[in-house]
Amino acid sequence: xxxxxxxxxxxxxxxxxxxxxxxxxxxxxxxxxxxxxxxxxxxxxxxxxxxxxxxxxxxxxxxxxxxxxxxxxxxxxxxxxxxxxxxxxxxxxxxxxxxxxxxxxxxxxxxxxxxxxxxxxxxxxxxxxxxxxxxxxxxxxxxxxxxxxxxxxxxxxxxxxxxxxxxxxxxxxxxxxxxxxxxxxxxxxxxxxxxxxxxxxxxxxxxxxxxxxxxxxxxxxxxxxxxxxxxxxxxxxxxxxxxxxxxxxxxxxxxxxxxxxxxxxxxxxxxxxxxxxxxxxxxxxxxxxxxxxxxxxxxxxxxxxxxxxxxxxxxxxxxxxxxxxxxxxxxxxxxxxxxxxxxxxxxxxxxxxxxxxxxxxxxxxxxxxxxxxxxxxxxxxxxxxxxxxxxxxxxxxxxxxxxxxxxxxxxxxxxxxxxxxxxxxxxxxxxxxxxxxxxxxxxxxxxxxxxxxxxxxxxxxxxxxxxxxxxxxxxxxxxxxxxxxxxxxxxxxxxxxxxxx
Amino acid sequence: xxxxxxxxxxxxxxxxxxxxxxxxxxxxxxxxxxxxxxxxxxxxxxxxxxxxxxxxxxxxxxxxxxxxxxxxxxxxxxxxxxxxxxxxxxxxxxxxxxxxxxxxxxxxxxxxxxxxxxxxxxxxxxxxxxxxxxxxxxxxxxxxxxxxxxxxxxxxxxxxxxxxxxxxxxxxxxxxxxxxxxxxxxxxxxxxxxxxxxxxxxxxxxxxxxxxxxxxxxxxxxxxxxxxxxxxxxxxxxxxxxxxxxxxxxxxxxxxxxxxxxxxxxxxxxxxxxxxxxxxxxxxxxxxxxxxxxxxxxxxxxxxxxxxxxxxxxxxxxxxxxx
Ligand SMILES: Nc1ncnc2c1ncn2[C@@H]1O[C@H](COP(=O)(O)OP(=O)(O)OP(=O)(O)O)[C@@H](O)[C@H]1O
Ligand SMILES: [Mg+2]
Numbered sequence: 001x002x003x004x005x006x007x008x009x010x011x012x013x014x015x016x017x018x019x020x021x022x023x024x025x026x027x028x029x030x031x032x033x034x035x036x037x038x039x040x041x042x043x044x045x046x047x048x049x050x051x052x053x054x055x056x057x058x059x060x061x062x063x064x065x066x067x068x069x070x071x072x073x074x075x076x077x078x079x080x081x082x083x084x085x086x087x088x089x090x091x092x093x094x095x096x097x098x099x100x101x102x103x104x105x106x107x108x109x110x111x112x113x114x115x116x117x118x119x120x121x122x123x124x125x126x127x128x129x130x131x132x133x134x135x136x137x138x139x140x141x142x143x144x145x146x147x148x149x150x151x152x153x154x155x156x157x158x159x160x161x162x163x164x165x166x167x168x169x170x171x172x173x174x175x176x177x178x179x180x181x182x183x184x185x186x187x188x189x190x191x192x193x194x195x196x197x198x199x200x201x202x203x204x205x206x207x208x209x210x211x212x213x214x215x216x217x218x219x220x221x222x223x224x225x226x227x228x229x230x231x232x233x234x235x236x237x238x239x240x241x242x243x244x245x246x247x248x249x250x251x252x253x254x255x256x257x258x259x260x261x262x263x264x265x266x267x268x269x270x271x272x273x274x275x276x277x278x279x280x281x282x283x284x285x286x287x288x289x290x291x292x293x294x295x296x297x298x299x300x301x302x303x304x305x306x307x308x309x310x311x312x313x314x315x316x317x318x319x320x321x322x323x324x325x326x327x328x329x330x331x332x333x334x335x336x337x338x339x340x341x342x343x344x345x346x347x348x349x350x351x352x353x354x355x356x357x358x359x360x361x362x363x364x365x366x367x368x369x370x371x372x373x374x375x376x377x378x379x380x381x382x383x384x385x386x387x388x389x390x391x392x393x394x395x396x397x398x399x400x401x402x403x404x405x406x407x408x409x410x411x412x413x414x415x416x417x418x419x420x421x422x423x424x425x426x427x428x429x430x431x432x433x434x435x436x437x438x439x440x441x442x443x444x445x446x447x448x449x450x451x452x453x454x455x456x457x458x459x460x461x462x463x464x465x466x467x468x469x470x471x472x473x474x475x476x477x478x479x480x481x482x483x484x485x486x487x488x489x490x491x492x493x494x495x496x497x498x499x500x501x
Numbered sequence: 502x503x504x505x506x507x508x509x510x511x512x513x514x515x516x517x518x519x520x521x522x523x524x525x526x527x528x529x530x531x532x533x534x535x536x537x538x539x540x541x542x543x544x545x546x547x548x549x550x551x552x553x554x555x556x557x558x559x560x561x562x563x564x565x566x567x568x569x570x571x572x573x574x575x576x577x578x579x580x581x582x583x584x585x586x587x588x589x590x591x592x593x594x595x596x597x598x599x600x601x602x603x604x605x606x607x608x609x610x611x612x613x614x615x616x617x618x619x620x621x622x623x624x625x626x627x628x629x630x631x632x633x634x635x636x637x638x639x640x641x642x643x644x645x646x647x648x649x650x651x652x653x654x655x656x657x658x659x660x661x662x663x664x665x666x667x668x669x670x671x672x673x674x675x676x677x678x679x680x681x682x683x684x685x686x687x688x689x690x691x692x693x694x695x696x697x698x699x700x701x702x703x704x705x706x707x708x709x710x711x712x713x714x715x716x717x718x719x720x721x722x723x724x725x726x727x728x729x730x731x732x733x734x735x736x737x738x739x740x741x742x743x744x745x746x747x748x749x750x751x752x753x754x755x756x757x758x759x760x761x762x763x764x765x766x767x768x769x770x771x772x773x774x775x776x777x778x779x780x781x782x783x784x785x786x787x788x789x790x791x792x793x794x795x796x797x798x799x800x801x802x803x804x805x806x807x808x809x810x811x812x813x814x815x816x817x818x819x820x821x822x823x824x
Contacts, residue, residue: 302709304708304709324708324709324710324711325711325713327711328711334709336709341703341705341706342705342706342709343706343709344703344706345698345699345702345703345706345707345769346702346703347702347769347770348698348699348702348769352695352698352699356699356706356707356710356711356712357710357711359692359695359696359712360692360711360712363691363692366691366692366693367690367691367692368690368691368692368694368695370690410710
């Protein structure tokens, strides 16, 4: 074995038009080690790894593999060097089956035809690695975001790469799936695979990382051991310290005015007989494993999907089934789990995306209110600190976390009083998370209320006043924030699953 | 990065970007210069008016098509609907004896109705718009033949006025400019217009943001039908008669104009000004080839190549933009 790192980015730079996104950054990936990239939303992490994956080419600096300078003009070239990448945004073909997606580009053939048996077998093996238990014939589009993420991971793992790049693979996962992923990572590390890992979950860094490269504003800040304290990491990353990661201020004082009532809500095959109420000023967390029906429940309440029976009442008035518009009129706002597929029009500007929910209500005589919209959008982009070079740039060119803030911002502009949040901070950095939490506080203090589905248990525990646990589409139990602990919630959420296995 | 450096950089003119965004316009200018050099007949008042009249039909159809393509659909029926609308108008005037202006409005209403049916079939009937409008292409042409019994029908004086002159300026050119302003206003300024971009860009995100996606689709196709009817009336007005085979195949010209003008068939992108330029490119090429005595057979080949080029440029543009 040589003493060269497997992969080196040496003083690379990258700009998009007039915007310098990466300036003279160096990173090494060593065999049998996990290099962590850390930085705020928009710091340039994804841009950096896209240069390793052959998606972008650096404007300056060089890429070395085994100490030799190489050029990676396209993704194929990167793959030929043994680099596999799990990108932050999913790249799956929704209409194709799980198996076909996992084996995409490497479909096993027999006599020039697809060898379906081998296809299924190889895909199954890849999925078993990370413990994804779905039928490999299912079209990927029918899976939720977390399972799609697992398919994406399986796809990258099955390539047998020497270098594996993971851009926020855990953002959509619950602790349960994250643990299976980390087992695989530990295994690969023993086999000498070099890995580069990005995550906004700081606790994961010490758990699987070896060394951390910190970026700020596209520049190299420091390289520190992964055992560095979280506080120190935060300080390096945002340039200041954050005192309270979950600054929940309870706002339930003025009487228990009931704002949302869900009664016996049932959607066959998704969830059954769900009842709960939400009081003004309350944050209700919904916890559960992937596939427990959390997203389906939120979507039904928001009017995104129809349901079979039961009712949803807002301030005593029943909402019609499956009408997003009626839900919005009643004051509901829905942040869906999949920002790329369901939240944003990627080609449209940040400004337009922030304004869709209020496009009609702010219009006069059918004419869009451009100047009003622009000032509202600018104000919200400011509050949420959406990092962009212009409010007119396509929202698809923002970094992942900033895109997430844009979805959130739409409902701030709409002044929604009941927010239905599905993974509201997926991919959002620690600093910006606190800003989103503060917005949640502001909404509840103004008499609004929030239902929050999140796979991040610390977030659910830290921000909710009350926690519902879903298991297999049914309510498994309820905790007050005082009683809840990670262990209690996980045990309840996973009970059946553990018994089955 | 400091705001100052950003601004300084933005001020410097980006030639590559200008070309990528205005390729059709540059192409048009080059084309006109080439024709000006190649033939003395090109830059004459008569020929330019001629181009103006010819572009009016194609462009008005293409404006309607722009709505549809921006919203992520396609409308194959606009040529047939144009013919049907003119025929209905003629029938109202000649056979039903309605006043001329009412016959004109009747023609527009027929186009609107056909478009709304397209929209309903595609939004609520869940038919792909390609299929729904393919059916309408056949139905509308068939109805045109049924109404006319295969013979031309005289148009009302009001419709003929649309094809006539206003002083020295041909009416079709006036109508064209008004239609362009109206279409551009609809697309850029109104709630419905802005919603079209959202629906074409990501219909699911539009729906979850509370936009009435289905209603917007119906309006989009209704507008395409209305603009098609106007184009049909312009065409009939010029000939003083509604022809049963009028505007056959014009849907392809309209689609080509929109695509040359920079819209993406994937939806979510497109501008009326671009479509206008696209229609001009098509018509000027045809006109030039005529002046140079190229047969209509070869003209078709050339037009095909131009469309392929335009789409190729579109693909390239998307690639450079996404990276
Ligand atoms: N194609 C592009 N065009 C213009 N700007 C871009 C493009 N891609 C990225 N950027 C900008 O580059 C910056 C860095 O983005 P990048 O996606 O690398 O951030 P990130 O560190 O991965 O953030 P996150 O944690 O949110 O995923 C952002 O400000 C983003 O807006
Ligand atoms: Mg990123």
